Structures are given as C-alpha cells and as structure tokens.
Amino acid sequence: MSNLIRFGVSLDKELLKDFDKDLSERGYQNRSEAIRDLIRERLVEKEWEQENGDEALERMAVLTIVYDHHQSDLTKTLTDIQHESHGVVYSTLHIHLDSDNCLEIMVLKGSAEMIKKLGEKLISTRGVRHGKMILTTTGKGLK
Ligand code: NI
Incomplete structure (x- = not known):
C-alpha cells in the first residue's frame, strides 16, 4: 500500500505561474517533486536548528x-x-x-x-x- 497522499492547495494564479516558470527553468518535471524538495529543505533547516533535538544527528x-x-x-x-x-x-x-x-x-x-x-x-x-x-x-x- 502506498503512503502517498494527494492534497489540494489554493494559490494566487500569478504566484503559481511564477512558481511553474521557476520549476521549468530549474528542470523539474512536475510540481510534486518541487514541493517535496521545498518541504525537505525546510525540515532539514528545522532539524538543524533544534539543538536539543536529536543529539546523534549529523x-x-x-x-x-x-x-x-x-x-x-x-x-x-x-x-x-x-x-x-x-x-x-x-x-x-x-x-x-x-x-x-x-x-x-x-x-x-x-x-x-x-x-x-x-x-x-x-x-x-x-x-x-x-x-x-x-x-x-x-x-x-x-x-
Ligand atoms: Ni589561492
């Protein structure tokens, strides 16, 4: 069974247009992969800053x-x-x-x-x- 979840996002039309343009310039094939990368980037940043979090974290x-x-x-x-x-x-x-x-x-x-x-x-x-x-x-x- 897949753990993938689909969800909808409400977004200003112009903002989405700019986002799509940026994705295409950076070689992304679809929005999902770009959004996954943005989420991972934020979570890595958060993980990094949590000094009292996982001490074994590299x-x-x-x-x-x-x-x-x-x-x-x-x-x-x-x-x-x-x-x-x-x-x-x-x-x-x-x-x-x-x-x-x-x-x-x-x-x-x-x-x-x-x-x-x-x-x-x-x-x-x-x-x-x-x-x-x-x-x-x-x-x-x-x-
Ligand atoms: Ni030098």
Missing part, C-alpha cells in the same frame, strides 16, 4: 569563502581560525581563482553551535569578499 555545512590572498596576513588568519577549530573542519579545498583571488570550500561537521560560530567567524573576517554557508544533515527522519 550536522554538516559546506562553507565557501572568496578572498584576496595579497591582503596582509589574511591567508594566515583564515588558516589559524581553521586550525583552532580543527575538529569541526572536516575537509578543505583551496582553489586559486586568478592571480589575486582564492576560493576555499570547507566541509564542517559538529554541533550546530560550533559550526555556526566557525562559519560566522570566517565569513566576517576582514578581507573575505564573499562567504556563504549551506547547512545540511543526513535527513534520516525524512522520506
């Missing part, structure tokens, strides 16, 4: 930063911050984007508080031009 994040390696001491500062949190930095990929800029991609793993603290510290470091963190989990409770 919390992970992918952090990217772009910075100018010519700026004095910046490379050293960023490396020092990562070494201070060596248990949270699971893996690092460094790419020399051009003659000035570096892209660093880090996979972080640990408690929500440790990951957020480290991510915010790196992104807010003076000289980091752009930083972004994506939070994720194994989503073990999600279908």
Whole structure:
C-alpha cells in the first residue's frame, strides 16, 4: 500500500505561474517533486536548528569563502581560525581563482553551535569578499 497522499492547495494564479516558470527553468518535471524538495529543505533547516533535538544527528555545512590572498596576513588568519577549530573542519579545498583571488570550500561537521560560530567567524573576517554557508544533515527522519 502506498503512503502517498494527494492534497489540494489554493494559490494566487500569478504566484503559481511564477512558481511553474521557476520549476521549468530549474528542470523539474512536475510540481510534486518541487514541493517535496521545498518541504525537505525546510525540515532539514528545522532539524538543524533544534539543538536539543536529536543529539546523534549529523550536522554538516559546506562553507565557501572568496578572498584576496595579497591582503596582509589574511591567508594566515583564515588558516589559524581553521586550525583552532580543527575538529569541526572536516575537509578543505583551496582553489586559486586568478592571480589575486582564492576560493576555499570547507566541509564542517559538529554541533550546530560550533559550526555556526566557525562559519560566522570566517565569513566576517576582514578581507573575505564573499562567504556563504549551506547547512545540511543526513535527513534520516525524512522520506
Ligand atoms: Ni589561492
């Protein structure tokens, strides 16, 4: 027996039109898959933020930063911050984007508080031009 449930949603016509356009641009075949992904995204986010929730939950994040390696001491500062949190930095990929800029991609793993603290510290470091963190989990409770 299937666990699938069909439900109806009332929506403004223009909003639905914009949604469908976005789906098609992103390669979704139908609304159901897009809505499932939106729901999962929200639930992963919620799961992530529940510090007192499932303690065995694997919390992970992918952090990217772009910075100018010519700026004095910046490379050293960023490396020092990562070494201070060596248990949270699971893996690092460094790419020399051009003659000035570096892209660093880090996979972080640990408690929500440790990951957020480290991510915010790196992104807010003076000289980091752009930083972004994506939070994720194994989503073990999600279908
Ligand atoms: Ni570099």
